[in-house]
Amino acid sequence: MDLIIRNGTIVTASDIMQADVGIEAGKVKQIGYGLGPAAREIDARGQYLFPGGVDVHTHVDFALLGHRSVDDFYSGTVAAACGGVTTIVDYALPEPGQSIQETIETWQKKAQGKAVIDYSFHPAILEPSARIIAEMADAVADGYTSFKLFMIGLARFDELAPQYMKVMAQAGRLGALTNIHAEDQCLISYLTEQLNAAGKFGVRYFADSRPRLAEGLAVQRAITMARYAEAPIYLVHLSCEEALRPLAEARACGQIVYGETRPIYLHLSRERFEEPDGERYVGWPPLREASQMQAMWDGLRTDTLQTVATDHCGWTLAQKKAGKTVDELLPGMSNLETMLPMLYSEGVRKSRLSLNRFVEIVSTNPAKLFGLYPQKGTIAVGSDADIVLFDPHKIVTIRHADMHSRADYELYEGFQVTGWPAMTLSRGEIIVDNGKVLGQAGRGRLLRRQRFTVL
């Protein structure tokens, strides 16, 4: 065998066991006791072995509102690897008139030669024309088995809603999952206009322009549309109980609908917008009241929510502060490197999540929902050896200077966490060892994904 990891505690979505892991040709070859010999051995005593994180919501090389994000597929995936994430699924957004295939090619050019970990794309649909709907079958056959819809202005959702329902229906027929950004643009537009007319510019008013009810309303609408389109849907970055309530109800009725939340809604609340440089926390949807953080933890524990994903998008503080009115503030932030340690420290250590549930929501569930399981998302014989050696006792104070994204500020500056990745392996190769990046640019592979299967 090429490599044996000895004495670690393997954690999967279902089991916790003390065993050695033998790796050959990039895959897990054996799990057991007294394995060997191997060309190289690692002692993981006192450490957890988690399957690498699967972050199914990233924008690592992205343009929005006239700005270009600062990470590319090298810096973005290095940040991911340092934080224990070994797979990303990035959103590929078309230019006007681009076909789905051209969009994927554009994104593949961004990733090729740069990515340090494996990756795939969700094609976004911004023009739900008959031509684009006809192209979806080829995309699914090529291994792009999920699509993204935005219920907001950039996709002209309110105007084109019946066409978007056809997209959902077609995805359902093809065995693909439709990912939906659910916020009601009518309310957002109206409230934004009111704020602007009253001279209420700036980040302290931002959360008022996109209230919880705007999210709840859109979630309810998306679920109802999906029901009639007979299509499974996956609601991205949910932030509040108004969104979780209709989701829980639909799931209880047996509808195939899933929910994702995002680290910021678990760790931060809207008071942050009052801070100097409060723009650094702007996302769509906004941070909510502190009470909502508990609702998100509860949603994860009770399986109303199935996944956590970062929505990573690295900007400089100057870019974040460039907008004047609430609708000009750039959404998104760098947080790929901190997702696992923050969730472990705040979730597992504070008894909000079990160890197995932690692995399930950051690795197993996203891999299953997006057609990557069991190649990714678990530690099992035959799976890719994407493994994080995680030191559960290491105390780290999060500092921008130690991070690998090209963003020039750190969201969790000064936060102290207990638990940090000691080593990250991708397909059996050590790509990060104690903070030292060993993985070469371009070693990451494009993943063709299987069709959606129910969770």
Ligand SMILES: [Zn+2]
């Ligand atoms: Zn996003």
